[in-house]
Amino acid sequence: MSAELVGVIWVSLKVATVATLAILVPGVWLGHALARRRVPARVLVQTLVTLPLVLPPVAVGLLLLRLLSPLSWPGTWLAEVGPWLLTWKAAALAAATMSFPLLVRGAEAGFSSVSERTEAVALGLGLSRARVFWKVTLPLARAGILSGVLLAFARALGEFGATILVAGHISGETETLALGIYARIEAGDSDAAWALVGASMIIALLLGLLAERARMRSRA
Amino acid sequence: MNSLQLTGNCGAFNIVVSLQWNARVLALFGASGAGKSTVIEAMAGLRPALSGSWSMDGAVIPLRAGAGRGVAFAPQDALLFPHLSARGNIDLATRGRPRPDLANAAIEALELAALLDQPANVLSGGERQRVSFVRALAAAPRVLLLDEPFSALDWPLRQKALSFLVDCVQRTKLHVVFVSHDPIEVLAVAEEVAVLEAGKVLCCGAPAQVLHSAQALDALPRGAVENVFVLESARRDGDVVLVRTARGQELVMAAPSAECALPNRVGVSAEDVLLATGRPEGVSAQNVFAARVSSIEPAGTHTWVRLLAGDEAWTVRLTRRAVQQLALQPGVQVTLILKAHSIRAV
Structure with missing residues (x-):
């Protein structure tokens, strides 16, 4: 496999990993809040969280483009840290936005599956709320959170519509698997396209195995 | 407090x-x-x-x-x-x-x-x-x-x-x-x-x-052990155990299996106790002793009869009919009859 193709895989994995890590804490936090706390305007929050799943990815891309533009205040603020548009960071932001609902939903399902009575008994033993969360709730919600993380990672890996708008197609910088396959088909290089499809399948297979192992473990 | x-x-x-x-x-x-x-x-x-x-x-x-x-x-x-x-x-x-x-x-x-x-x-x-x-x-x-x-x-x-x-x-x-x-x-x-x-x-x-x-x-659930006695002593004698309660009542109970320790408390369900107005002859029950009725309390479908045998208090559950037939009243002398198997280690 050529260095160029390896580069595509590398960018893809980097973008998906950074995107997943970036949404991990806020996603788990929001999932916990939705499952356990009295969230004001819950329906509105849930709708907003789900929005990227419902909207066409290109529409999300356009919204992000607006957000990152130097004309908007987040854009000016982000520009202080360095350029975003047409960089791999923009690709990661697009992937993170698209994956966020999946992580939140997984975490929410995970936390909802933990019996509130078990948590209450832990409190009844005199444990602090923080200790109950770290030692009882979080480990028991692990399976749901993990499945959310894996789905989010998979979604980030396959992101196309929003990514191409904000990150463009720059070989070695923003060219992910999805963009790479599309570009090679456009260029008539079907061998290279198939090689990338093969690589995608191998990664998908590994993710599937990982998910299954996590599921078996949490069952045991 | x-x-x-x-x-x-x-x-x-x-x-x-x-x-x-x-x-x-x-x-x-x-x-x-x-x-x-x-x-x-x-x-x-x-x-x-x-x-x-x-x-x-x-x-x-x-x-x-x-x-x-x-x-x-x-x-x-x-x-x-x-x-x-x-x-x-x-x-x-x-x-x-x-x-x-x-x-x-x-x-x-x-x-x-x-x-x-x-x-x-x-x-x-x-x-x-x-x-x-x-x-x-x-x-x-x-x-x-x-x-x-x-x-x-x-x-x-x-x-x-x-x-x-x-x-x-x-x-x-x-x-x-x-x-x-x-x-x-x-x-x-x-x-x-x-x-x-x-x-x-x-x-x-x-x-x-x-x-x-x-x-x-x-x-209490039906068949619970209403009478519980703390024992002062217990000793095996063949297939029975002779026990003496802390207040001096002697009882004969069926022996628990050999590997079980002797009990330090025994219990008797209020349903398992028989009362007689005379002294019965030739009964198999191993515990037959005198007692005096101290109170009678009707409760729904049954009647609680409380007795004193020596210094030990007993609670017995009888039907109202039985209480009437025996003409039980506080102060009446009766005989309390109890099988060895009705006494349980608790």
Whole structure:
């Protein structure tokens, strides 16, 4: 496999990993809040969280483009840290936005599956709320959170519509698997396209195995 | 002085509890569905819907679970943390401090050492209850709340657990509130007992008195052991055991199997006792002795007859018809008849 193709895989994995890590804490936090706390305007929050799943990815891309533009205040603020548009960071932001609902939903399902009575008994033993969360709730919600993380990672890996708008197609910088396959088909290089499809399948297979192992473990 | 005030709705009925007690060990006693578990769960802080106040020796304990209350709770269904081992469950309750000696002693006494590394979700019901009890002790509480803590244990182990609990209270400053529907447990452990029915306290006082009140007796399941006697001595004689109660009544009971230790308490169900107005001849029953009726209390479909044989008080359940046929009245002399097999080690 050529260095160029390896580069595509590398960018893809980097973008998906950074995107997943970036949404991990806020996603788990929001999932916990939705499952356990009295969230004001819950329906509105849930709708907003789900929005990227419902909207066409290109529409999300356009919204992000607006957000990152130097004309908007987040854009000016982000520009202080360095350029975003047409960089791999923009690709990661697009992937993170698209994956966020999946992580939140997984975490929410995970936390909802933990019996509130078990948590209450832990409190009844005199444990602090923080200790109950770290030692009882979080480990028991692990399976749901993990499945959310894996789905989010998979979604980030396959992101196309929003990514191409904000990150463009720059070989070695923003060219992910999805963009790479599309570009090679456009260029008539079907061998290279198939090689990338093969690589995608191998990664998908590994993710599937990982998910299954996590599921078996949490069952045991 | 300790006090508990609780009010609120718990679905089936309203809880209206106002309770004051002095003893270190209080039992909440009553039939199933009387609200015992609701009350103890409220004390554990698991029933925020109920409002009220609780104080122990004048110190207020908030009715909201969390750190710093000095209270630990072992629920009826044990509710171990399923992702941890037995040891993990116990050590989580210590909040990172070394495990208290009392918890180690409990592991020893309740024969848990071999089970410590087992995952909590493979343990049997009785094993879970024991771990849950030790877990509560491991939290080093000032007040230990136990909801039917040993109900799933077989009898020998249950006796061990009960004597360990009694020992605990004697050796430490631990306060215990426990729920039970078993008068034997109450008599063995509690210094005071509150009888609950439909969310209200019917009566409260010393177990020996309260448990012989008609209100408490009616809360008992059918066939329970209403008469419990502490023994002064017991010795085997062939296939029977000759026992003498602390108040001097001699009884003959069928011998438990050879490997079982001789009992230090025996119980007799109020249904198993026969009364006769004369002295019967040629009966197989091994216990035939004189008694005097001290009171007769009709209660719904049956009648509680209380007797005094020597210094030992007996409670007998008869039909109203039997009471009429024998013309029983307070002060009447009768013969109390009891099979050797009706006396059980408790």
